[in-house]
Amino acid sequence: MKNLFKTRFGRILPILAILGPGIISGSVDNDAGGIATYSVAGASFGLSLLWVLFITTFSLAVTQEIGARMGLATGKGLASLIREKFGIRWTTFIMVVLLIANIGTIAAEFAGIASALEVFNINKYVSIPFAVLLVFFLVTKGSFKKLEKIFLVASAFYLVYIISAFMSHPHWGVAVESLVTPHFSLSKNYLITMIAVIGTTITPWGQFFIQDYVVDKKLTKEDLNPERADVFLGSFITNFISFFIIVACAVTLFAHNIPISDAKDAAIALQPLAGQFAGILFAFGLLNASLFGAALVPVATSYVITEAFGFESGLNFSFTEAPEFYGLFSFSLFIGAILVIAPFLPLLQILFFTQAINAVLLLPVLVFVYILANDKKLLNGYRNGRIINIIVIITFALIAISSIALLVSQFLPS
Amino acid sequence: MHILALVRKEGDMVYLSQLLNKPVYVGQREYAKVIDFGVVQDLSTANVSTILIRKEGKKFTLPTDQVKFTEKRFFIETEDITLSPYNDKDFYLAEDLLDKQVIDVTGRRLVRVNDVILKKNGVYKIVGIDIGFSGILRRLGLGVVFNLRTISIPWTLIEAFDYQMGQVRLKLSQNSLNAFHPAEIADILEDAGTKERLGVVELLDPRMAAAALGEADPETQQSILESLPKDSLKKIVQKMSVADIVDILKELNPFTSKEIFQNLEQDKIQNVRRLSVYPDNVAGGLMDVNFYREKEDTTVAETIEFLRLMRRRPEVVVVVDNEDTLKGIIAVRNLFNLEPDSSLKDVAISAQSVTSDAPFKEILRTFSEYNLRLLPVVDENDKVIGAISVDTVLEHVQRGEEYEEPI
Numbered sequence: 001m002k003n004l005f006k007t008r009f010g011r012i013l014p015i016l017a018i019l020g021p022g023i024i025s026g027s028v029d030n031d032a033g034g035i036a037t038y039s040v041a042g043a044s045f046g047l048s049l050l051w052v053l054f055i056t057t058f059s060l061a062v063t064q065e066i067g068a069r070m071g072l073a074t075g076k077g078l079a080s081l082i083r084e085k086f087g088i089r090w091t092t093f094i095m096v097v098l099l100i101a102n103i104g105t106i107a108a109e110f111a112g113i114a115s116a117l118e119v120f121n122i123n124k125y126v127s128i129p130f131a132v133l134l135v136f137f138l139v140t141k142g143s144f145k146k147l148e149k150i151f152l153v154a155s156a157f158y159l160v161y162i163i164s165a166f167m168s169h170p171h172w173g174v175a176v177e178s179l180v181t182p183h184f185s186l187s188k189n190y191l192i193t194m195i196a197v198i199g200t201t202i203t204p205w206g207q208f209f210i211q212d213y214v215v216d217k218k219l220t221k222e223d224l225n226p227e228r229a230d231v232f233l234g235s236f237i238t239n240f241i242s243f244f245i246i247v248a249c250a251v252t253l254f255a256h257n258i259p260i261s262d263a264k265d266a267a268i269a270l271q272p273l274a275g276q277f278a279g280i281l282f283a284f285g286l287l288n289a290s291l292f293g294a295a296l297v298p299v300a301t302s303y304v305i306t307e308a309f310g311f312e313s314g315l316n317f318s319f320t321e322a323p324e325f326y327g328l329f330s331f332s333l334f335i336g337a338i339l340v341i342a343p344f345l346p347l348l349q350i351l352f353f354t355q356a357i358n359a360v361l362l363l364p365v366l367v368f369v370y371i372l373a374n375d376k377k378l379l380n381g382y383r384n385g386r387i388i389n390i391i392v393i394i395t396f397a398l399i400a401i402s403s404i405a406l407l408v409s410q411f412l413p414s
Numbered sequence: 415m416h417i418l419a420l421v422r423k424e425g426d427m428v429y430l431s432q433l434l435n436k437p438v439y440v441g442q443r444e445y446a447k448v449i450d451f452g453v454v455q456d457l458s459t460a461n462v463s464t465i466l467i468r469k470e471g472k473k474f475t476l477p478t479d480q481v482k483f484t485e486k487r488f489f490i491e492t493e494d495i496t497l498s499p500y501n502d503k504d505f506y507l508a509e510d511l512l513d514k515q516v517i518d519v520t521g522r523r524l525v526r527v528n529d530v531i532l533k534k535n536g537v538y539k540i541v542g543i544d545i546g547f548s549g550i551l552r553r554l555g556l557g558v559v560f561n562l563r564t565i566s567i568p569w570t571l572i573e574a575f576d577y578q579m580g581q582v583r584l585k586l587s588q589n590s591l592n593a594f595h596p597a598e599i600a601d602i603l604e605d606a607g608t609k610e611r612l613g614v615v616e617l618l619d620p621r622m623a624a625a626a627l628g629e630a631d632p633e634t635q636q637s638i639l640e641s642l643p644k645d646s647l648k649k650i651v652q653k654m655s656v657a658d659i660v661d662i663l664k665e666l667n668p669f670t671s672k673e674i675f676q677n678l679e680q681d682k683i684q685n686v687r688r689l690s691v692y693p694d695n696v697a698g699g700l701m702d703v704n705f706y707r708e709k710e711d712t713t714v715a716e717t718i719e720f721l722r723l724m725r726r727r728p729e730v731v732v733v734v735d736n737e738d739t740l741k742g743i744i745a746v747r748n749l750f751n752l753e754p755d756s757s758l759k760d761v762a763i764s765a766q767s768v769t770s771d772a773p774f775k776e777i778l779r780t781f782s783e784y785n786l787r788l789l790p791v792v793d794e795n796d797k798v799i800g801a802i803s804v805d806t807v808l809e810h811v812q813r814g815e816e817y818e819e820p821i
Binding site: 073075076080083092220222 | 512554611634640
């Protein structure tokens with residue numbers, strides 16, 4: 001497949017030869033946590049969080065572009081760059097941050113699997129152990145590349161949100177206006193939903209993922225512009241779909257004052273299209289996205305951490321050749337799953353709060369990315385431009401200010 | 415490992431991480447902070463010659479003999495301190511070595527430096543690097559908690575890069591990398607960063623670089639060839655086999671391809687053009703046009719004499735007549751058991767052959783059925799136009815497994 005792309009289409013349309021990293025990374029962003037967060041955002045606050053989505057589209061495009069550009073210029077992953085520039089202590093700090101964020105994301109993926117299967121009356125004590133085993137064997141025995149392609153085909157599921165949104169006849173004028181009309185509220189729920197929307201769109205692991213992907217594909221400086229097009233397109237598509245999820249939920253749930261408490265509620269957003277089959281359709285889409293995320297994120301976690309500390313890493317190695325790699329993979333997979341099995345945590349809360357945690361943990365990652373992306377010695381002509389720096393700073397400020405506001409709101413009378 | 419045992423016995427072993435960011439005193443007054451150690455002269459001596467300090471936010475270097483290190487403190491005893499400006503072209507241990515990847519010459523792979531082991535014997539001398547997890551724990555202050563075995567590599571057995579430029583900082587006048595197998599170099603090229611990759615290639619003998627590139631994956635080949643300076647590209651391409659060039663041209667952008675064509679000899683260009691028309695998976699795309707052929711009237715003794723003169727001795731002689739028609743093949747190792755005066759047509763065994771459009775499946779079957787090392791490729795008049803070696807077949811099988819996964 002790869003050869004065919006490279007030789008035949010690659011020469012006619014260079015973008016086809018490297019199609020992938022940005023679009024894959026973007027699609028994965030709409031995982032279990034993404035669907036849940038956007039659904040809650042639309043159901044609880046209607047269209048009033050769309051402006052955050054609008055800003056994060058630029059944030060996502062810019063941070064992904066930085067990752068792709070740094071990978072392309074240096075041929076090294078983000079973990080390697082942090083290690084080489086900041087030394088072992090900061091590397092360890094950022095790896096701990098990443099591990100926590102990723103275990104949260106993995107928990108969200110398993111919560112997505114459990115929620116999807118609850119629609120079919122399979123409870124989580126059955127579905128989660130089964131899913132863990134499935135993921136474990138798919139990744140360690142099967143080919144990971146195959147999974148990627150299956151997922152990409154199945155992620156066409158998101159198109160149903162676009163159709164459903166149209167069939168529910170929203171006021172498009174109001175929706176578009178909401179995109180560019182900032183709306184700020186000090187309500188605790190509004191703030192945490194806002195943080196979760198940012199956190200599910202731009203993630204620590206996505207930042208490491210895009211750079212490793214570009215490094216793996218050995219893209220050269222000549223691929224920079226096609227690769228930029230790829231990440232911009234990927235970011236746009238991701239949030240284009242998110243927009244319709246929020247709109248569909250605003251019209252079907254918010255307008256009728258239906259709060260979301262589980263997957264069955266969230267599926268109501270698909271009723272204009274699928275009617276009584278909405279629940280099944282929603283469960284299928286959620287299951288697909290969650291399973292892929294549950295396989296991809298533990299592997300990505302393991303890749304990055306072993307890269308940072310110089311252990312053997314990769315699925316080509318056996319358990320005995322790369323014990324750290326498989327150890328980290330299993331550890332993050334199992335801890336993520338155990339958090340979901342724990343009886344005291346409702347699935348929706350896991351799906352939702354892990355996204356907010358991701359946003360806060362993104363802050364230190366952004367600092368390192370910012371410093372590295374402006375390093376003249378390292379990147380020379382491939383450093384950040386001014387506009388890119390401003391967008392990174394705005395993203396940082398948006399997360400930081402809303403997190404602080406959330407903290408303050410805890411002490412205010414509601 | 416053995417070097418640690420060696421330095422422990424002599425005492426005075428110290429890790430770089432234990433010296434960095436320590437204050438340096440003049441009398442009782444804190445004068446500056448030690449931030450790095452430089453090796454300005456020849457890297458092979460491994461003597462630390464300057465100490466880099468940060469004083470009031472600026473970087474300066476000091477000769478090592480002005481600074482004393484006792485009881486975990488640095489002292490300057492001399493009255494007139496000779497500060498020199500910091501020159502980032504010099505080799506510094508924290509800047510260029512610590513936390514970076516280096517080439518492990520014995521293990522023939524890239525390893526990451528977790529710490530640098532120094533020995534004090536009048537001057538500081540680099541003894542080796544620590545690549546074990548224990549080095550990481552020590553630097554995190556957890557060395558006491560988990561007492562793991564140190565895994566180290568002697569300084570003489572690594573090659574380091576310049577962090578900024580990516581060039582390999584060779585310690586020895588003799589280039590250790592040329593002793594690697596091309597496939598080992600290819601593995602290193604696939605794992606190294608963009609600058610380091612080019613640094614390695616530029617250091618290699620062009621013949622070695624060409625062979626290593628031939629072994630590397632297509633993405634790495636493309637990435638290197640498109641970034642090499644023109645003169646290095648020229649030297650390397652001239653040493654590449656026609657078959658490798660044909661493969662690589664499919665990956666490259668038009669500018670680099672043109673550059674490569676301009677640097678090839680005329681007959682090679684013709685061969686490349688001829689081979690380029692075949693797809694990868696038929697005999698024409700797999701064959702090499704440089705193979706050893708000999709006229710049928712040549713004697714065994716003459717052939718052995720020719721073979722002696724060759725740098726890379728083939729395994730098989732393809733025997734042809736004056737029109738290049740295939741007459742048979744003979745394994746080189748069998749030549750020595752034959753009557754020296756007999757001519758090749760009398761000793762050659764009849765050869766299997768395929769036409770240039772034969773599919774890979776047929777080639778693979780012929781190889782395994784007849785236990786071949788080399789399979790001649792002929793045109794419609796039975797004239798030999800190329801030959802496929804067993805190595806090419808194995809490589810194709812392997813690549814097929816990597817790429818042709820079902821969706």
